[in-house]
Amino acid sequence: MKEQNISIVGSGLVGSLLAIYMAKRGHNVHVFDRRPDIRKMKVVQGKSINLAMSDRGxxxxxxxxxRKEIEKVALPMYGRLMHGMDSSLTYQPYGKEGQAIYSVSRGLLNQTLLNCAxxxxxxxxxxxxKCADVQLEHKKVVFEDNGEEKEYAYDRLLGTDGAFSAVRNRMMRLDRFNYSQSYLSHGYKELEIPANADGSHQMRKDCLHIWxxxxxxMIALPNPDGSFTCTLFMAFEGAVSFEKIKNPDDVHAFFNQYFPDAKALMPELIDDYFNHPTSSLVMVKCLPWNVGGDVCLLGDAAHAIVPFYGQGMNCGFEDCWEMNKxxxxxxxxxxxxxxxxxxxRKPNGDAVLELALRNYIEMRxxxxxxxxxxxxxxxxxxxTQHPDKWLPLYSQVxxxxxxxxxxxxxxxxQDEIMKEVLAIPDIEEVWNTPLVENKILSLL
Amino acid sequence: MKEQNISIVGSGLVGSLLAIYMAKRGHNVHVFDRRPDIRKMKVVQGKSINLAMSDRGxxxxxxxxxRKEIEKVALPMYGRLMHGMDSSLTYQPYGKEGQAIYSVSRGLLNQTLLNCAxxxxxxxxxxxxKCADVQLEHKKVVFEDNGEEKEYAYDRLLGTDGAFSAVRNRMMRLDRFNYSQSYLSHGYKELEIPANADGSHQMRKDCLHIWxxxxxxMIALPNPDGSFTCTLFMAFEGAVSFEKIKNPDDVHAFFNQYFPDAKALMPELIDDYFNHPTSSLVMVKCLPWNVGGDVCLLGDAAHAIVPFYGQGMNCGFEDCWEMNKxxxxxxxxxxxxxxxxxxxRKPNGDAVLELALRNYIEMRxxxxxxxxxxxxxxxxxxxTQHPDKWLPLYSQVxxxxxxxxxxxxxxxxQDEIMKEVLAIPDIEEVWNTPLVENKILSLL
Known part of the structure; x- marks a missing residue:
């Protein structure tokens, strides 16, 4: 197969993994990014957004x-731990014994991928x-580098430049290119639960915490340094919303009412709350993802989703695997x-967006x-009785x-079937009896 | 009220009408367009797309x-004339006696509006x-004029630059700006039925023709010069589609089968078919339409729709009226x-898009x-019996x-009610009897 000159725009998680795949296929790979090399940047203190790596990733x-390189920096989370208003705890395992999703820091993961590439x-x-233009007809991509314009010829151009993709922006001007960007009415803010003095975690570190x-x-994911990265998801406007919280008193009142146990572990809450931005959540869909055999989008550039199923990165990594296949x-x-x-791949991009939206309702x-x-x-x-007949949706994803x-x-x-099962009289008592087992078997 | 420096981007139908409104309010109005002055351009022969002006327009x-300036160049169409496969004709009035929609040439209408402004x-x-950028924070709009960049300061910027609006493109980069562009799987091609040698029309000129x-x-709208502008709407791909028609023999066979009566009036059919492009049909939605009190979108820039209800221009003109109000x-x-x-105005933009999509099914x-x-x-x-109780949807629009x-x-x-009415036994016989009248009255 002929060696190709491949340009990849975007050196984030998907772009750097894709570079490895393409290089291992024997091609000549150039990876471009508008940002400086993150390996040479100071890490912004405590602001490592956490990701949850699962099977597709x-x-x-x-x-x-x-895989082995990344396993070294990943923390397993075996289930959800729900924190009630009264600080009561309820645990729900994610899957079978031993199955876990893995908390990894975005920064560390990206650095490791860049090093491997x-x-x-x-x-x-x-x-x-910074990608300034794509000359589709000449197969050249144009970048701004310190105010100077540079052109690079490509045989294949891969756009992995995220939700606000410049490559996709160029494709948007093509006839019959379908595109949508829509924002949730909810936004998010990052907060922190620091480590104990001895570097240990203040809460269980083997699960994902949800309030x-x-x-x-609010959710919290563990970091290897003993801290937790917390994320508060809430409406921008409305009865209970970011716009209603204006000063430190409002923050105290809000957290005392809804998150008293977490608040007790957050000494920097007020500073964090007002220093960290309230960020929006965008969803992007488009079609087609390619321009013939010349250009193709992968990852968030093709299908930006909301973070509630922890599948954004996982789907992007699966994109790379799928493209290679x-x-x-x-x-x-x-x-x-x-x-x-x-x-x-498009129906899967649409489905994972739908799943992520549904999971927000489920989680909150x-x-x-x-x-x-x-x-x-x-x-x-x-x-567990019939592993060949029923795999819970969360496990399938x-x-x-x-x-x-x-x-x-x-x-x-499955939801249709379970609606009938939950309607069985005294289901709370008989849930693990042959009656229920046979009912489900009859509905399958 | 304070005199404002108002920049309008786009001198098409909506932009030129809006300029008149804003000038009559006493403001200082600058209208920009990427194209040359259409009043100084040669009219492209026979390629005047026709529009149907109705009440909102x-x-x-x-x-x-x-209004009077435009009435002079408008031809009334009192109904639809349907052409069957066997060349039979069926007439359906648009409204009450004397009510009509008016065929006007886009070029002539735009020229008249520009002259008035x-x-x-x-x-x-x-x-x-050509609008190259909008510096929202400095309230300046940047244009390219023969390779040179020029900046104009504005107090208010109005974007009337159509479905592919540059002003809206700038707004797309704002946080929480929702946007979608989607294309129909159907496209269109313009064809012509020329005038008779004496300048008269070859078909009835007081109606809109539909096949x-x-x-x-296919539809045909009359022009004052005796010709008809015909438009063929059809899928790009599929069993019967543009991609299946590749050579003159295919065109002959297709028109002989489906449009024999029209074909007999189209001496230039083969040339027209292959010289005219097959164009796509885009729908655009966005929200919000404004950036505070600085920028606002009107017309297709805010809500590009498909042409099947003849409401694109009418809605855009109503936008201007509404803004003025x-x-x-x-x-x-x-x-x-x-x-x-x-x-x-946004719910109305969404509704007219929905109405236009439904009308495509209805018409074809x-x-x-x-x-x-x-x-x-x-x-x-x-x-007619109960004008206060029932206005047909087409008339409402x-x-x-x-x-x-x-x-x-x-x-x-109304559709729900009519479903019950059409289920009355022998409705074909009893349709105009007190039985039906009372049935409808009981359902209202």
Missing amino acids: WKGLEGAGI SELPNVSFHFNH PRGEFM ILDETHEDWDMAFDQFSRE DKTADPQFLLQKKIENWFS TFSDIPYHQALQNGLR | WKGLEGAGI SELPNVSFHFNH PRGEFM ILDETHEDWDMAFDQFSRE DKTADPQFLLQKKIENWFS TFSDIPYHQALQNGLR
């Missing part, structure tokens, strides 16, 4: 031969290169490969609902690589 | 005091000015006015359906200024 890393002789990085409060919620299957017929990738509202917790308990119990759109369909069907 | 013109001392035009064919259709009501509190315009499919024609006949009959979103709601309710 690991699969993507394994396909590029770098840099070790390959056929990968070059070009930082401080579900109906219309809003399709290039194998098509023997690098690039026209065919990019068309196939866009056509086959349903995890505090005894009926919901009972449903999950029954599903787990039945799934997180601990399998069943295509997202298939998982979403399965999940909708 | 006339209201917009009247509010600016220029140019007569006002406080309007200046700047052609060949409904289920999944596709709100500026009166708010005593030119620009922040309040732009917010109110965006908030109140239902106008050939006897049940549909019967329904319309009953509605017209009942409406076309011959009234009931807000579009209200009209859409009313129309959905």
Whole structure:
């Protein structure tokens, strides 16, 4: 297969992993980024956003031969720990014994991926290169580098430049390019629970903490340094909202009312609250993802989603794995490969967005609902009896690589079945009896 | 009220009408356009796209005091004339006796509006000015004029630069700006039925001609010079589609099969078919339409729709009227006015898009359906008996200024009622009897 001159715009998580895949296929890879090399930047103190790596992410890393490098910096979380208004705790495992999602720092992960890519002789990085234009007809990409314009010719251009992709912006001007960007009415703010003096964690570090409060919620993910990164998700405007919290008294009152146990662990709460921005949450959809065999979008550039299923990075890494597989299957017929990738992957991009939106409702509202917790308990119990007949939706998304759109369909069907099961009289008492088992078997 | 320096980007139909409104309010108006002055360009032969002016359009013109100027160049169309596969004709009036929509040439209308605006001392035009950027924070708009960049300061910036608006493109980069562009899977091609040798029309000129064919259709609108502008709407790909028509033989076969009567009047059909582009149809939605009291979008820039209800221009002219009204009501509190315009007008922009999509199905499919024609006949009959109780949807949209979103709601309710009426036994026989009249009255 002919060596290609491949330009990748964006050296974030997806771009740097994709560079490794493309280089290992034997191509000449140039990776561009508008930002400086993050490996040479000071880490912004405590502001490492945390990600949750799950099976699809690991699969993507394994396909590029770098899973072991990342395992070293990942903390397992085996379940959700729900914090009630009265500080009571309820634990819900994510999957079967031993199954976990892994908290990793975005910064550390990106640095590790960049290091792995840099070790390959056929990968070059070009930082401080802001993509200014793509000359589709001449197959050249134009960058601004300190006010100077530079052109680079490419055989293939891969856009991994995120939710606000410059490559996609150029594609938007093509005839019949469908595009939408929409913002949630909810935003988020990062806060911190620091480590104990001895560097240990102030709460259990083997789970993801959730404070579900109906219309809003807070979550906390553990960091290796003993701290937790907390994220408050809430409406921008309305009865309980960011706009209503204007001064330190408001913050005290709000956290005393809704998050008293967390507040006791947050000595810098007031400073953090007012120093950290309230950020928005954007969703992006587009179609097609490619321009013939010349240009293709992957990751957030193709399908930016909201973070509530922890699948943004996982989906992006699976994109890389999928693209690599399709290039194998098509023997690098690039026209065919990019068309196939866009056509086959798009329904999964749409489905993971839908799943993520549904999970926001689930996390902030349903995890505090005894009926919901009972449903999950029954599903787990039945799934243990009949692992070939029932895989809970969360496990399909997180601990399998069943295509997202298939998982979403399965999940909708499971919900229908469970509606009937929860209607069984005294279900709280009989949930783990042959009666329920046979009922589910009859509905499948 | 304080004189404002108002920049309008886009000198098309909406921009030139809006300039008149703003100038008559006493402001200093600069209108910019990327194109040359169309009044100085050669008219592209026979390629005057036709528009159908109806009540909302006339209201917009009247509010600016220029209705009479436009009436001179408008041809009334009192109904639809459906052409069957067997060349049979079926006529359906648009409204009551004397009500009509008016065929006007886009070019001539735009020229007339530009002339009216140019007569006002406080309007200046700047052609060949391509909007390159809007510096929102400095309230300056930047244009490219022959490779040179020019900045203009504004107090208020109005974006009337159409479906591919540069002003809106700048707004897209703002946080929490929602946007979508989506294309129909159908496209269109313009064709022509020329005038007779004596300059008269080859078909009735007092109606809009439709060749409904289920999944596709052709329409024809009369021009004052005796010709008709025909538009073929059809899928880009699929069983019957533009991609399937590759050579003159295909065109002959297709038109012989589906449009034999029209074909007989189209001597240049083959040349027209292959010389004219197959164009796409885009729909644009966004929110908000304004940036505080600084910038506001009107017309297609805010809500580009498909052409099937003939409401694109009418809605844009109503936008101008509405903005003028709100500026009166708010005593030119620009922040309040732009917010109110965006908030109140947006549901109407969404509704007219929905109405236009529904009308495509209606025109290409239902106008050939006897049940549909019967329904319309009953509605017209009942409406004549009880004009205060029933205004057909088409009349609400076309011959009234009931807000579009209200009209859409009313129309959905009317469809529900008519479903029951059409289920009356022997409705074909009893349609205009007290039985039906009382049935409708009981359902209202």
